[in-house]
Amino acid sequence: MYEPHRLHPAAILVFIGRNLRQMWQLLLPWFAIIISKWSSFKGWGTFLLALTIVIYILYTVLYWMRYHYSLQGQDFLLEYGLFIRKKISIPLERIHGVQISQGLVQRLFGLVKLEVETAGGGKKAEVSLVALEQIEAERLRTALHGENAQASVETETKAAYQLTTGRLLLAASTSNGIGVTLVAMITVVSQLDEWFPTLQLYEQAGQRLGHLFLSSYLSIILGIVLALILAWILSVVGWLARYGSFTLIREGDRILIKQGWVEKKQLNLPVNRLQAIMVVEGLLRRPLGLASIQLVSAGYGDSSGTTVVIAPLLRKTEISSFSQTVLPEFAFETELEQIDPRARFSYIMRLLFPSLLIAAPISIFVPYGYLSWLLPVAAIILGSKQYHDAAWAIEADKLILRSRSLGLVTSVIPRCRIQWLGVSQHLFQRRKGLHRLTLTTASTAGGASFALPHIESKTAAIIKAWFQQYK
Amino acid sequence: MEHTEMIDKKAISYWRWSAVINVLFLSLLLPASWFAVQHWSWPTWLSAAIALPIALVAVVTILLIPPVRWKSWRYDISSQEIQLFRGIWIKRHIIIPMVRVQHVDMQQGPLMRHYGLSTVIIATAAGEHEIPALADEVAMQVRDHIASLARVVDEDV
Numbered sequence: 109m110y111e112p113h114r115l116h117p118a119a120i121l122v123f124i125g126r127n128l129r130q131m132w133q134l135l136l137p138w139f140a141i142i143i144s145k146w147s148s149f150k151g152w153g154t155f156l157l158a159l160t161i162v163i164y165i166l167y168t169v170l171y172w173m174r175y176h177y178s179l180q181g182q183d184f185l186l187e188y189g190l191f192i193r194k195k196i197s198i199p200l201e202r203i204h205g206v207q208i209s210q211g212l213v214q215r216l217f218g219l220v221k222l223e224v225e226t227a228g229g230g231k232k233a234e235v236s237l238v239a240l241e242q243i244e245a246e247r248l249r250t251a252l253h254g255e256n257a258q259a260s261v262e263t264e265t266k267a268a269y270q271l272t273t274g275r276l277l278l279a280a281s282t283s284n285g286i287g288v289t290l291v292a293m294i295t296v297v298s299q300l301d302e303w304f305p306t307l308q309l310y311e312q313a314g315q316r317l318g319h320l321f322l323s324s325y326l327s328i329i330l331g332i333v334l335a336l337i338l339a340w341i342l343s344v345v346g347w348l349a350r351y352g353s354f355t356l357i358r359e360g361d362r363i364l365i366k367q368g369w370v371e372k373k374q375l376n377l378p379v380n381r382l383q384a385i386m387v388v389e390g391l392l393r394r395p396l397g398l399a400s401i402q403l404v405s406a407g408y409g410d411s412s413g414t415t416v417v418i419a420p421l422l423r424k425t426e427i428s429s430f431s432q433t434v435l436p437e438f439a440f441e442t443e444l445e446q447i448d449p450r451a452r453f454s455y456i457m458r459l460l461f462p463s464l465l466i467a468a469p470i471s472i473f474v475p476y477g478y479l480s481w482l483l484p485v486a487a488i489i490l491g492s493k494q495y496h497d498a499a500w501a502i503e504a505d506k507l508i509l510r511s512r513s514l515g516l517v518t519s520v521i522p523r524c525r526i527q528w529l530g531v532s533q534h535l536f537q538r539r540k541g542l543h544r545l546t547l548t549t550a551s552t553a554g555g556a557s558f559a560l561p562h563i564e565s566k567t568a569a570i571i572k573a574w575f576q577q578y579k
Numbered sequence: 580m581e582h583t584e585m586i587d588k589k590a591i592s593y594w595r596w597s598a599v600i601n602v603l604f605l606s607l608l609l610p611a612s613w614f615a616v617q618h619w620s621w622p623t624w625l626s627a628a629i630a631l632p633i634a635l636v637a638v639v640t641i642l643l644i645p646p647v648r649w650k651s652w653r654y655d656i657s658s659q660e661i662q663l664f665r666g667i668w669i670k671r672h673i674i675i676p677m678v679r680v681q682h683v684d685m686q687q688g689p690l691m692r693h694y695g696l697s698t699v700i701i702a703t704a705a706g707e708h709e710i711p712a713l714a715d716e717v718a719m720q721v722r723d724h725i726a727s728l729a730r731v732v733d734e735d736v
Binding site: 406526527528529530531532533534535538548549550551554555556557572575576 | 659660666668669670671672673674675676679703704705706708
């Protein structure tokens with residue numbers, strides 16, 4: 109049905125790039141030695157280096173020549189290896205999805221990368237064909253999927269969700285990434301200062317700014333503003349690279365996502381593998397009425413975590429129409445029910461206690477340490493907010509939980525996805541008759557867990573009883 | 580909690596002895612600290628400061644916890660679900676639907692073998708749960724029982 113094929117020759121470049129990336133730490137010291145003692149290496153050194161490179165390239169070319177994929181009967185077959193031949197065979201019904209993406213090398217040659225996803229708890233069992241012609245990739249995708257996925261993203265299906273440039277800027281500006289970037293920048297600068305003390309980074313910066321303004325306070329403020337602007341720009345660039353031209357389509361029992369400017373990525377998620385969805389309202393986004401939607405999936409998800417972003421930025425008012433069109437399986441209308449006021453104290457104590465443990469020694473031993481008493485104050489505010497926002501609801505076969513750590517997360521979990529459910533009660537809770545609800549679903553990383561701390565016995569009993577109506 | 584099962588009473592002795600072994604390992608810190616006091620002239624109270632918590636751990640984990648822990652453990656296996664009740668400071672009630680059980684295993688360390696005890700491990704797609712310290716025959720029965728139930732439920736789906 110499908111004869112053994114080779115990858116596009118550009119795959120050789122990808123292989124070499126991949127090897128270099130894996131080995132650069134090993135190679136670096138050798139290069140350093142060779143360059144520093146170049147005079148003594150010059151003659152035969154050059155020859156040896158050239159020989160190694162030639163042999164290595166030859167090896168990679170041969171590797172590429174002996175790299176075949178084919179379709180035999182109901183199996184996808186991959187054979188590769190020069191000295192040790194490897195043969196991977198995947199039954200078609202085990203293939204849960206096919207992902208097509210485009211890295212830098214692929215873009216240069218107008219090619220794509222095709223990844224075959226199989227279910228399997230996190231282990232890298234999937235196959236990745238690093239360089240294919242686009243037509244070939246489409247053909248292979250159709251062959252692998254059978255009849256149910258003939259239409260590809262390229263056909264003119266109406267996009268259910270698109271991330272416009274304005275939205276993207278807004279998303280980048282309000283993402284937590286800015287904070288992370290700032291911390292990273294501070295780390296880099298302080299490291300630079302440590303490695304190259306002669307640069308006198310801070311003094312230099314101070315002087316430059318000092319020339320402009322009389323007040324040193326003003327120059328500090330200016331420095332902070334500049335750092336913020338830089339962090340913002342980095343954040344925007346990061347968002348562009350990752351979520352640029354984000355498009356989502358619901359097609360039958362699948363969700364198709366295209367995203368990325370640098371590396372174009374196509375995700376193809378079977379809806380029946382989705383475990384739960386989460387509406388996330390970040391700290392900066394909630395006041396603006398903005399949110400993002402992520403989902404927990406088994407067998408999919410980034411290597412970075414267990415969730416897949418299916419809507420990087422939405423207005424809160426658009427969420428219900430979004431979920432109606434894209435994921436009606438997870439849509440809900442029920443009003444959430446808040447938690448009993450008895451729990452307020454527990455929520456506050458859970459944060460207050462550790463914050464006191466941190467603040468007390470700092471205030472004694474560190475100059476300006478008394479500022480650390482702001483921490484317990486923040487803990488009290490956040491704790492009572494966490495109490496205020498904690499809520500739950502049951503709608504038919506779905507459990508909806510809302511909780512806040514910093515940002516607000518509303519999770520929708522179908523009963524049939526819950527792997528196990530636990531209700532626990534520690535000593536302090538026992539006196540007040542409060543419980544903690546924990547439940548888990550499967551996920552790529554081996555399990556995702558959701559919790560609702562400090563609920564009353566009555567609520568715990570209702571949720572338990574609902575869970576026990578297995579079907 | 581009406582028709583729940585308890586785990587084997589020998590669990591108490593097993594936990595006691597494994598706690599003894601742990602405390603013995605911890606006690607290795609004592610000669611080490613004494614060495615430091617002698618040779619590097621670390622303060623003498625250091626040895627005492629290490630001995631005290633070790634003694635405390637010994638009393639709590641060897642004498643106090645095992646019987647309470649045994650008493651706190653309950654399990655119940657019905658055709659629909661497995662329920663576990665456990666915990667001393669934190670009381671937990673865990674419900675695992677039979678449909679979600681992926682496989683059941685038995686596990687036994689050398690000390691457990693001495694007491695004829697085994698742990699039954701129940702795996703789901705989101706982590707494992709265990710029923711510790713059942714008598715070997717009981718553990719085998721429980722494992723086979725769960726395995727057969729899980730299979731039957733599977734076929735229904």
